[in-house]
Amino acid sequence: MATLLFIAICVVLMLGYPVAFTLAGVSLIFAVIGEMVGVFDSALLGALPNRLFGVINNSILMAVPLFVFMGVVLERSKIAEQLLSNMAQLFGRMQGGLIFSVFFVGMLLAASTGIVGATVVTMGLMSLPTLLKRGYDPAFSAGAICATGTLGQIIPPSIALVLLGDVLSSAYQQAQLKMGIFSPKSVSVGDLFAGALIPGLLLLSMYCLYTVILIKLKPEHFPKPASVSALDIRFVASILTVLLPPLVLIFLVLGSILLGVATPTEAASVGAFGALVIAVLKRQLNLTVLKDIMQSTVKVTSMVFLILIGASIFSLVFRGFGGDELIQQLFNNMPGGVIGATLLVMFVIFLLGFILDFIEITFVVVPLVAPILLAMGLDPIWLGIMIAVNLQTSFLTPPFGFALFYLRGVTQELISSGDIYRGVMPFVAIQLLLLLILSVWPSLVTWLPSVIYG
Template structure:
């Protein structure tokens, strides 16, 4: 068996172990060290090192303990140590725990219930007003937190009962919440884009600028669908009665917006604006956001020691997961490339004689299928680096590819039967809400994601426009 064949076997073993439910980070590390031990094996290395110091000692070591030297002095252990240090000292990843902490603090600051109530009153004259309010709340909250499970769960507890009580169609209501909860993957400041930047070497600032317009386009498509369907099929989203949404004086409504919508919007815009306009690095902006989240929690009288401790614990746990995934992925990919697996895949894809558009479609199709069993973090850290060397062959900009991946990863939470956002919502939904109803409600929003990807293909300036405007080519 040749070394490239062993590399492919390594990849196949990993996929099998993932489907069996083994922890991904430690599976990557174990396979990387195991196959790397074979790849880097050099039985005579240690006694050659001794020979430089003492020829007699080297002769004794070679004659009696060569196998011990070969076992303990394998270069894969050096690789493991170096890659661990490289990941843990990566400045780009420093922003991850700070943005996570901001999200967890905002989640516990009792902002979302005020925001949904205010937007529900402000939009009551629109068709599907409660759905519009829920979607905008999801978009803002998802942008501030970037944590899909938290957004879907909290909005499911807050907005879903109100929508069902207002006689909204169950599938329509659940689809809005599931789709809105995933928007934080794409819209800056997105943790997913930080992870992609660390994996690909693309500037996080340019990624944020490139993701802004596609994110707004996707939100616009969602809103268009919600309002359009409410007009064409009023039974799915009846107009609210005065008992459900009372009339509020204009001055009071402005005050409600000032105390609910604007604080969160200002926090998001200050973080994003400081990055895009070069006033702060992503890490510095994340620190500003974390501090701003704590200030909001204090203002809303939601800052307690228990909530602070929970936020710190969840931040540390999630950050550790991301970092160890990077360590495992770096070791795995290094060994995979050393054995010739990366070259073999490059030759195979090059031999297909694909056009750049065909390559992009194939790559996005693979990522779409990977989104069923895997989380976005695992796809970005493990599999996207396999595609990165191919981008130069097909003349694809890594920035453009990253935004397409971010759009595509919306589908990993929305595609039945493995739509995780549906399972998050089902876990807290009333018993009469069936999983099949949630799946049915998700499908139109899944179509909107596909439409947005087509629009980005057709109009690439949606991605390149703002980065070129702010930072040049």
């Protein structure tokens, strides 16, 4: 019944029904059927009210609407447009400079919004027409924009890492109970933020290195440096005026979490307020814009919590059918032990990333598999970052990657699907290489959290 439940939910999702209602509705239908045939104890549903109250009362998840609000405000305040314009002038002195400005601005936007769709759409609308007009290769330009857009999964402060931090904290406690260990140590959002810093910067460096190599091999795809005026005090001041506010805001939010000065929720509050201040100083905030920002925030937040409620119902029913024991038996019988089990989980998550967003995967799949993997000895911070990078790769992989659909939707008059698919493949290979590097040298993830938190 547990296997049938999982298959039924996947089928209903592929038919296009909303994720939250699918998870809750199908699970409750299976619970009723299971009660009728005597394989499910409906008394288990008595735990549902406490679970739902725990979801709504979760202090860590309160950071989600605040981070979403911060990202939407920065997006609406047109900071990215001004940044891209100034960075293009700054990097315009080197061949392919506009691409490097796309990487840099996209990284800041990804760190600010934490939402793949918002970053890809914004960068696609702003930068792709300019790149094509300047003579850059269409396929490479599309690939660079999509790859930069997915950095929101791994560059902190990331909403994906906030959600993973909450789920992995619970999974770590369950794993300790399975192993008979009662340690006060837990997994925090700050741990994941610290663990993601080096992989995120390494991935961005690999993008830049690939671009440099491509410029040397195929210089005809990158226009020669434009003649630009010399750097003067006015131009430097203009760059600093645009660049410093979002950088200071991100460093304040991220630094306060990493140094333990503030909780993720408190830091997110500072970020939301700081974003409003920046928008006011840029004269980009009025009642109409504020209403639009608040509506967007409520929509995203409602989606997150509805999915979490649906996932809680699914998890309860799935465990009632003995699904967790089934998964544990599968992992224990896997050839290769913990390595084989980890590879299987990563492959399944990669495939699910084609049809589900990171929110559904974080709330539905990770709680089922993470406790078992952690009980087998995996480091929770390393597992969280590997899942985040894996999902980032999935969102970029043709033909179903979400980032490709987002870019195609807003630039269909400018570029073909074939160019987008060809352009992203090298970046998919780079991300797979990063996964391999993190597998061979897990200390790239675990070193910084151990230095900061001991």
